[in-house]
Amino acid sequence: MSAAHAPEAEPYQPVFVGKTMDRLNEIIARYPAKQGALLPALWLVQEARGWISDDAMAEVATVLDTTAAHVKGVVTFYTMYHQHPVGKNFVQVCTTSCCNICGAEDVVKALLQETGAKELGATSPDGKWTVIEVECLGACGFPTPILVNDDFIENVTPEKVHELVRKYR
């Protein structure tokens, strides 16, 4: 679902035009107040651009009759919204206790190695991978679960990492 992860064009091109605006209008209708559509709107921006820039936040604010500061406060609160471009494959690995005792940290190490990202949060030199540790993904019985963009993959082990990375590359 996620698209280009590049810096914004100059001048800024609005996200909410045409079909995207239609989709947003349909979503706005679900709530008694426009602001209720804020989280969905931010997902739409991230779907279109891969991340949410200050300019995009200002656009969302205008469309939903709120302030850019409010939108920014919301974006910085929720960890799944990216505030800067990330690698084409954004990998989230759960390392909270239940997965931790089942080898999650080894999965992280393997992924950092295999993708070339080397460090948590950094993007690999080929721009294809960013790996981060996240908190409980709600799949503790299938250790270690990871998200690659919107693909939820269960039971990842260090042994499976090589094949997984190859598949996505």
Next chain:
Amino acid sequence: MGYPQKPHPKETVVLSEYFGDPEARTYRGWVKRGGYEALKKALGMDPNAVTEEVKNSGLRGRGGAGFPTGLKWTFMPKEKKGPHYLCVNADESEPGTFKDREIMRWTPHALLEGTAIAAHAIRAEVAYIYIRGEFTEPWTVMTQALAEANAAKVFGNITIHLHRGAGAYICGEETALMNSIEGKRGNPRIKPPFPAVAGVFGKPTTINNVETLAAVPHIIKRGADWYKSLCLSSPKSTGTKLFSVCGHIQKPGNVEVTLGFPLKDVIYEMCGGMRPGRTLKACIPGGSSVPILTREETEKCLLDYEGVAAAGSLLGSGGVIVFDDSADMVYQIMRLARFYAHESCAQCTQCREGTAWTTKIMERILAGKGQMKDLDLLLDLSENMTGKTICVLSDSCATPVISGITKFRSEFEDYITGKKRPVMVA
């Protein structure tokens, strides 16, 4: 037990009957399996009668608080002066818990049906199902199921919307969930006002957990007495519950048992017990926010609200995290403290600063730079973080620290005295 295993003979299979059955996800498949009959029946009942039935069943909130569901529904205004709302808490983020995800991705219609019945009971026209952002598969499945159910027009005057979260454990707190739906930061609210008086968008609101609502169609269909009869120990704990067993266990997964079932049997019989050569050291029975049990306490514990409390912990969300003798309790408690520090919303001083400080002290101990007085400091700090904040995230961070130091003190002391080598760099 739940997908991908077959049910264990000692399970009471109600909610998990169709886990792993792809056809059950479809509207037609669900109707074929007897679905939406309860909804039809409920829509023909007086809302108060529906509430009465659920009240009599003894169903208690399955999200963690265990509050009697029917009673919660009676808090809504008797006289309807405007819109009412139902919010469904599908933000499942409590470490150790993975039951709501299964309900949504295998039996989405069960949730939709329960949601609609509950909405009818509390006279809500609109229900929002708040699904955490990371649950991409449940989102897709629920979206599809909702579309099919809407096409079949089963919900009457009730409209159900899905709302996607974006990565915040605290949004599982009911007032924070409402703020998140309103397009704000997921900050818990001070109470009063209570949600049933002024909830989402300022209107009377009830918030229920996924598992709680999934049980409602069964109660309507088969009756409160049937549900009440599902009881092995305390009469105040009725029905079945999905227990998410994970950690150092041979067969992790969800098991569905009647409340009052022995925890020992869940671990050793249903989930295959320990890995070869390993012994049980500790168990957290209800998600990471409840006290840790020692092996002795675990093996004596009955799984219902009163039973777990008697054992020294809480039933909570039913996330059973198993630690065997290879587990480093100090490291895992540090990791839990770090979890809470990441998830703190930043409103209350005790939580904002305390969770981070707790993490730092734990890391320092693991780096071999701890002192004995640090244990007193951790206990004092945890006491400061308990019972003094808007929500219980602060208390939840303190709980594993307190129970950890109390019951596994020697492991902490080993790091402090140097008997155990440091595993971190401070």
Next chain:
Amino acid sequence: MADLVNLTIDEVQVSVPKGTLVIEAAKQAGVLVPHYCYHPGLPVAGVCRMCLVEIEKTPKLQIACATQVAEGMVVKTRSGQAKSGRTGVLELLLINHPLDCPICDQAGECELQDFTFQEGRPSTRYSPTYPKRFNPVEDFGPDVLYVPNRCILCTRCVRFMEDVAKEPVLNVSERGDRAFIGVHPDAQLDHPWSGNVVDLCPVGSLLSKDFLHKARAWELDKTASVCTGCSQGCNVTLDLRDDTVVRIRPRANVEVNRYFICDHGRGHYRWMNRGDRVEAPLVKDGTDLRAVDWDEALDRVRTILQGAGGSAVALVSPKASTEGLYYARKLLARFNWTGAFQVVMGEEAPLSGVPNLALRAERAPNGKGAELLGYSRDYAAALKAAEQAAVVLVIDDPETAVKTSGQVIYLGTAAPASLNASIILPMASMVEEDGTYVNRDGRVQRYFQARGTPAMARPAWWVLGQLTDAAPESASAAFDVMAGDVDAFRGMSYATLGLTGQRTGAGAGVPA
């Protein structure tokens, strides 16, 4: 009369209206419950957790700012539990708080300092090996600096901008102990009332660039006064360091400005420090102005007045005190008298969250007072009348140019620029005298003397009063004479006006 609730706070029994918050009820019992995020002018947040108190029959400590009183409630703010709860909060606030007191503007008026002295731990348990959270200083806009390291996240500033100024340009960014107050790069903090966040900030996190490093709080002499920026009449406190006005802060007045002043008024103090004052009475002999003492100057004025007949014109500043304006009128009573004032106009800027509060278009504090005393706004007509007048009395309007065949008497603070005056008398500014202003709603408010009169300057009421039959001995006495003579002020006195003033027409001494 609202339903009253009886409760006990720290063994003191109080009766307060139903719905009162425990923290407010405590004030009646003489108890200040330590707090940060609570403010009577802002919606309740309940986030700092500082105001924890013990309430009998309630298992957990409760926050006093969000708990309503109940009949028979017994509150203990100083019990062991409550104190240790608050000590805990203080310890946690200080673990990331930098030891900036020596360089922090807030020192001396800092609530973190105050409550830590009162209830905090004597030393920290936070390991010295932990670095404190660090973020660089941010420039939020025209006057406000944000020092994130000192911020205790009470969110008063965010709530002010959102609920009182109705322009939510401040947010809380990030989560957990990484949180800070943020702005979006597209929008600065330039709302006309945004300076209030500096006052609201309990610590030295939000700072005024204008006041930065100007003075230490304990060096300041604080005096109750009234803002001279416009006709709203906000109550203020003047802060002086060695007789120089260095800062204006709002003073609470629920009827006028609640707890706030606008940025224009906040910055409107430089005129108070002007050095180009008339220093001594000056009389014209021939073409020269000669400095004389007050006796000689007043004699000269008497001579001018006795020798004049026909019409007189008074051109006054709407910044002059009501007492001064009254005595000018009294003095010229026997003439065919015209009085007028002119006032600079500007753009109105309301504070939307408070009823009837705005930076007013009329940029002077006492236009209404002048009106009530019979002065007109038709300045042009008065200038015309002045051409034929025998006496023109100009009060504190140094820029005005009058063409007249009569005598010009100038009484003012700054020296007149191009006035052909026969006599120039030095006047005390409002900072240097007691007096009153009447705001646009007809509220008569006292301002207090903040420093001594410079050189030979005297208050207007004294100078003009000396020239009448019964010279008043004090500003209060001057006001009393006026109250006895002018209906609008009947029944009022300095005693009844107190610190928050009274509406005219309020009846004999009854506060509005």
